[in-house]
Amino acid sequence: MGLPDSTQDLSSEMDVDAFRRIFPLRFFERHLSESLRPDARPLGKARDTIVNLGLVSTADGSALAKIGSTTMLAAIRMEVMTPSTDSPDEGCIAIEFHMPPICSPTVRPGRPAEAAPVISKRLSDTILSSGMIDLKELCLVSGKAAWMSYLDIYCLDADGSLFDAALLSAVAAFSNLKIPVVALNDNGRIVAINGEGEEESNASKKEAVNKEKRKLTLKNVPSSLTCILHKSYILADPTAEEESIMDTLVTVVLDSSDQMVSFYKSGGNVLAYSSAIKSCVELAKKRGKELKQILGEMDID
């Protein structure tokens, strides 16, 4: 970075865009000193958030979540598996996060993004440990058959706070999940019962195994907020540009009763004081309420 004095002088003569590119940190710090961000947000405010349900007709449950321009598409496919002997009456959830090459200029085909497996792991840890889903609800026939739900989350547009958007889309996809009605056939396999199928007349005579269990009950819904710590500033819900300039990220995941599910701080230059962490948690609480409202607005039936 150039000498502070010279950049100060340049800033008055230079085009704003050029200044932003050449001295990104200075550009941001000038904004931060005014308690405002380049996209006109106050420091602690998240971007506009939209959730849409049921966009993928080939999946059993799906949701699209948009935080600012960060876009995530999550879809769940339900398959049948034989449960393990340790937990004969529990199903299973497999979560995978993908960053296809369309989402960002840094991802190229054949070379998966470094961030994808990290987020994948954190998502599955968060969702499975939050107790949002009772795996026993995924049981079909104890010891014989249970649901394996494959949750795949695709990042369609990466513009920062990927984990927050991915978690939001995952929660929304689970709320949209409609478990197919199935029956056990003679060969001991589980088959779907279609209302209209004439050929399936044999199968439809069979008793449905899961007539009542068409939806999962979601409790302790987790919500998360990523913040950037820079000097004494805390920026909620950073964009990709902000993430690339200031590298100390803190992610707080709280459940619906504001208990902490997970806390994640990746290295970075700034050491977080407990006071800063407290304010992050406060922001996450506020954000949790916002998200609850957004999810509540959707007609979940």
Next chain:
Amino acid sequence: MVGLSISEQHFVKGGIAQDLRTDGRKRLTYRPIYVETGVIPQANGSARVRIGGTDVIASVKAEIGRPSSLQPDKGKVAVFIDCSPTAEPTFGGRGGEELSSELALALQRCLLGGKSGAGAGINLSLLVIKEGKVCWDLYIDGLVISSDGNLLDALGAAIKAALANTAIPKVNVSTEVADNEQPEIDISDEEYQQFDTSGVPVIVTLTKVGTHYIADATAEEESQMSSAVSISVNRSGHICGLTKRGGSGLDPSVILDMISVAKHVSETLMNKLDSEISAAEACEDES
């Protein structure tokens, strides 16, 4: 790749425009075709086809397999092409892989017909031994030994000849089996069945150089092409597949014109190929 000087390029293009190509052929004449069958004794059927400087080998291997659940009444056919780096230095590494998969895809399109199996050159229903249980899997491998243009037509001809050369053993299947068990099979060593190749199409590639199009282009001529259309035509004169290569666009009427020309050319090619194949078969029987 062929590197031609500007004057050579003009010579090739000028010859095509005057209907007298550098090797003395007319625009729609093929180079002489030589067919040799039974070149690989281990395979169920094989053939080597030479068209000018282009030299390819095709082999057919039949293995017992299981029909896919989507089409229980059909056997399976897989086509693989290998472009040997000995034929052309650029075939080594990824360049060869791309060309190989492109050729294999085009051949599959020409031989296997639509998704329902209609119009397939190889009658897949004949490959079934017991519906839903046992069928023949045909593995068709093509190898390009030397390349002097028009690989697709040569490979198509070699596969047709190899299929004509293919003998599939008779199979006896135990009739009484439970629904979910594989039946026992007994492959006969003596009795063979000749493969019916009457429906297998030939492939005619018309290469557009300048304002004209030519059949059976050499590598020199291909280096000057703007686009090429490969059309496969069966004995009844129906189109069984079409692939366009090369980036530049073609007027719809030109494509329709090419299709009718290809039909005409295919008749002579088909007759020539059939007589070459039967001559080669007779030659192999004698030896």
Next chain:
Amino acid sequence: MAAKQGAAATTYSPKPLVRTRPPIFKDSDLDWTRPDGRGFHQCRPALLQTGAVSSASGSAYAEFGNTKVIVSVFGPRESKKAMSYSDVGRLNCDVTYTTFASTGTDHKEFSSMLHKALEGVIMMESFPKTTVDVFALVLESGGSDLPVVISCASLALADAGIMMYDLITAVSVSCIGKSLMIDPVTEEEGCEDGSFTMTCMPSRYEITQLTITGEWTTPNINEAMQLCLDACSKLGEIMRDCLKQAASASEELT
């Protein structure tokens, strides 16, 4: 928990995977209707939108019935593969499917087919030494995937400001029995007797890519070609409108 995820080896879908020809597709009877109630020569309604991905140079989203596709264009940018100097640009294409897009069909050839469809229309000499990347993601496969990807890619290229001779539009026709159906859905593609996919430049009236599978007679080919040409020029107009709308919207903003 980790151990349980590892046990995911043997699972199966409860929905049966049998693709028999539905009884409505009779060879002789021409009275049947298509699964989505369209006429034989009627395309699905097309929803097109540019600027779907903010971080890309250009992008487009296309929705034809259940087929949903996003294409992003990056560049012209530095070529990542170490290659020799070239005074024309390079085009790099990639088509991927989401895991939930369709049931177990691989489409390895789509990337090279997209490349072939586009290379003839892009003015490669306008970006020497650099590469333009065209990446497509099929969110949901509902039939005629490749034509939708190609049309969507040309819209994304236009959105990115890459110079082209014309827009590229692609349409496919399925032949079932004696009938020709334009813009087939997955069910129709699964039991088709032949398929005809055409990519063309509607304003220049040139065909850049054509693939035919299955057995076709010449009158059938003529008919299919005419159907495709008409549909391509209509689609071209829709795409032009979409680009004009996006341009006028951005003018209003500035």
